[in-house]
Amino acid sequence: MSQSKKPSAKLTLLALAISAFGIGSTEFISVGLLPLITDDFGISLSTAGLIVSIYALAVTVGAPLITAFTSHLSRKTVLLLVMAIFIVGNLTAASAPLFSILIIGRIISALAHGVFMSIASVIAADVVEPNKRASAIAFMFTGLTLATVTGVPLGTFIGQITDWRMSFIFIVIIGIIGLISNALLVPSHLSKGNPISLRDIGKVLGNFRMLLILFITAMGFGGAFVVYTYVSPILEQYMGYSPHAVVIILVVYGICVAIGNTLGGRFANQNPLRSIFIIFAGLALVLLGIGFTLESPTIGLIMVLIMGLFMFMNSPGLQLYAVMLSEKYVPSAISMASALNISAFNIGIFLGSYIGGFIIRHQSLAHTPLYGFLMVMLAAIVTLLWLIFDKKKQV
Numbered sequence: 001m002s003q004s005k006k007p008s009a010k011l012t013l014l015a016l017a018i019s020a021f022g023i024g025s026t027e028f029i030s031v032g033l034l035p036l037i038t039d040d041f042g043i044s045l046s047t048a049g050l051i052v053s054i055y056a057l058a059v060t061v062g063a064p065l066i067t068a069f070t071s072h073l074s075r076k077t078v079l080l081l082v083m084a085i086f087i088v089g090n091l092t093a094a095s096a097p098l099f100s101i102l103i104i105g106r107i108i109s110a111l112a113h114g115v116f117m118s119i120a121s122v123i124a125a126d127v128v129e130p131n132k133r134a135s136a137i138a139f140m141f142t143g144l145t146l147a148t149v150t151g152v153p154l155g156t157f158i159g160q161i162t163d164w165r166m167s168f169i170f171i172v173i174i175g176i177i178g179l180i181s182n183a184l185l186v187p188s189h190l191s192k193g194n195p196i197s198l199r200d201i202g203k204v205l206g207n208f209r210m211l212l213i214l215f216i217t218a219m220g221f222g223g224a225f226v227v228y229t230y231v232s233p234i235l236e237q238y239m240g241y242s243p244h245a246v247v248i249i250l251v252v253y254g255i256c257v258a259i260g261n262t263l264g265g266r267f268a269n270q271n272p273l274r275s276i277f278i279i280f281a282g283l284a285l286v287l288l289g290i291g292f293t294l295e296s297p298t299i300g301l302i303m304v305l306i307m308g309l310f311m312f313m314n315s316p317g318l319q320l321y322a323v324m325l326s327e328k329y330v331p332s333a334i335s336m337a338s339a340l341n342i343s344a345f346n347i348g349i350f351l352g353s354y355i356g357g358f359i360i361r362h363q364s365l366a367h368t369p370l371y372g373f374l375m376v377m378l379a380a381i382v383t384l385l386w387l388i389f390d391k392k393k394q395v
Contacts (some may be wrong), residue, residue, distance in 0.1 A: 008187060009128055013139050015185035016120045019083060019178040020143025023113050025151030026090055026171045027055060027144075027349075030106075032156030032232055032250055035243070036164040041099045045233060046357035051106050052229050053357070056349035058107040059342065063114025064201050067339040075119055076186050083179040086112035087172055094168035105168075114346070118339035121319050123186075131269065133323075138265025138316035142258065149254030156232075157247045200336035207329045210322070210337060212386060214344035216379045217318050220280045221345050223375030224311050225352025226359070226368050227287060231304065233365060239297045249301065256308035261315060268317030272324070273387055275317045280380035283310035284373050291369030318345075351375075 030037070030051045038048045070078045089109030096102035124140040125133040151174065159167040204210045227234070235241045235249060267275040286306045293300040319341055326337030352375070356368050 009136075011185045012187065013124060013128075013136060015181045016124055016140045017143035017146075018181040018185075019079065019116060020120065020140055021147050021151060022083070022086065022143075022171065022174040022178040023116055024144035024147030025155060025174055026086070026109050026168075027059075027113060028147060028152045029155040029167055029171060030055070031229060032152055032246070033159050033164045033167055034230070034232055035236070036159050037099075037102075040164060041102075043099060044361075045230070046361045047099075049229055049353050049357040049360075051102060052225075053350045053353040054103055055106045055110045055113075056346040056353065058110030059114040059346035060350060061114075061343075062111040063118050063339040063343045063346070064336060066111060066115045067118050067335060068200065070115065071335065074188070075123060076182070076188055078115060078119055079182045079186060080179065082112040082116045083175060083182060085109075086116075087175040087179065090168050090171045090175060094165045094172065096165075114339065114342055117342045118335065121323070121338045121342075122335055125320070125323055134268040134272065134316045134320040135265045137319050138261055138268075141261055141265075141312065141315050141319075144261075144312065144315070146254070146258060149251060149258050152254060153247050153250040156250060157244075160243055160247070200330075200333035201340065203330045203333045204326065204337045204340050207325075209325050209329060210340075212382065213318065213322050213325060214340060216276065216280075216383055217322075217341055217344040218348040218351065219375050219382070220276075220283070220314060220318075220348065220379035222348030222350075222352040222355070223287065223372040223377075223379070224283060224307065225349045226356040226372035226375065227290060227307065227352075228311065229349075229353040229356050230360065230365060230368060234294070234368075235301075235304070237365065238294045239300050241297070241301075249304070253305055253308040256305050257312050260309040260311065260313040264313035265316040267313075268320055272317040272321040273383065273390070276314055276321065277380055277383040277387060279310060279313045279317070280376055280383060283307070283313075284376040284380055286310055287369050287373040287376060291366075291373065294366055294369070315345075 034048050038045055086109055089105050089112065092108055093102050093105030096105055120140050121137055124136040128136040155167040155170050158170050232246050235246050241249065264279065286303060290303045290307065293303050322337050322341035323334060326334045330337060355371060359367050359371055
């Protein structure tokens with residue numbers, strides 16, 4: 001890459017990271033607000049968890065469909081459009097008089113989320129040298145991780161001292177900043193990319209290796225979200241922390257996530273599949289550890305923070321590997337492969353938060369870490385078998 005293009009690439013990545021910060025804040029802020037929303041609407045914890053699971057389900061459906069419908073537009077136009085939709089969705093959530101209207105606002109925001117993350121991953125990988133693609137995607141994902149460091153705890157704190165609705169107004173402000181940063185920092189001459197049709201979904205899902213990476217993504221992240229969705233009540237009810245202490249814990253948790261995400265990008269640059277296995281194996285063991293130390297305020301908290309370190313460490317590696325596989329096996333559907341991997345990530349969030357809610361209803365909040373461990377371990381085992389198979393093929 002020529003020297004003249006480097007500053008442009010850095011500014012593009014910065015704009016994507018700012019926008020991802022807004023997107024990440026709205027996806028995960030509800031984790032900190034669950035107790036407040038439960039009290040305000042007079043609903044159960046498992047019902048309140050729907051604002052996480054239905055959001056994820058809407059991203060799952062929206063990412064591939066809207067990616068296909070907007071493929072004839074320039075990438076910058078799509079970015080500006082999705083940020084506008086994102087703002088409308090959060091305004092709807094902020095003004096919701098009923099829980100059902102809150103859900104509708106979450107669905108509108110989620111439609112923007114899926115398209116943004118799929119197209120942003122492709123742009124991030126395109127604007128840097130091939131050997132820095134995982135790091136570029138990791139930088140873009142830093143917006144998501146910074147949202148867990150500052151956006152989620154700050155939004156939770158705003159909700160605690162005022163009203164949970166003001167937390168969504170806070171997200172709207174971030175969305176407006178994201179919209180402006182896209183308008184100013186993303187170049188207008190970005191290519192449209194290849195036209196995408198809904199048939200591309202079939203091309204991607206018709207390839208066994210693509211299906212496998214989507215399954216690993218869904219199971220790995222799903223297991224983490226069985227616990228993470230309900231981390232605020234776990235910290236309050238089992239480890240004895242006050243709501244204000246939980247805000248501080250969420251800040252430290254977010255810092256751990258940011259560190260993990262950066263490390264994950266570096267690990268994945270050379271051998272993404274091996275990196276995916278090691279990270280998911282570590283995450284599974286930590287989830288098991290949370291189950292055993294649930295009523296220990298100190299050791300339990302350390303385990304929760306280590307979960308933060310591992311939680312998004314695989315994001316850049318999985319996204320890069322999905323793009324690499326699509327380049328090799330379905331080169332005409334790379335953007336759709338990227339979109340479907342974002343869908344798989346959100347299928348995981350949907351499954352994790354829904355399964356967590358089911359466990360809370362029928363068993364206990366204390367059982368969530370065990371089920372999370374089983375899901376992540378399944379992802380790790382499938383990845384290990386894939387590694388062994390690939391090694392035998394090379395011999």
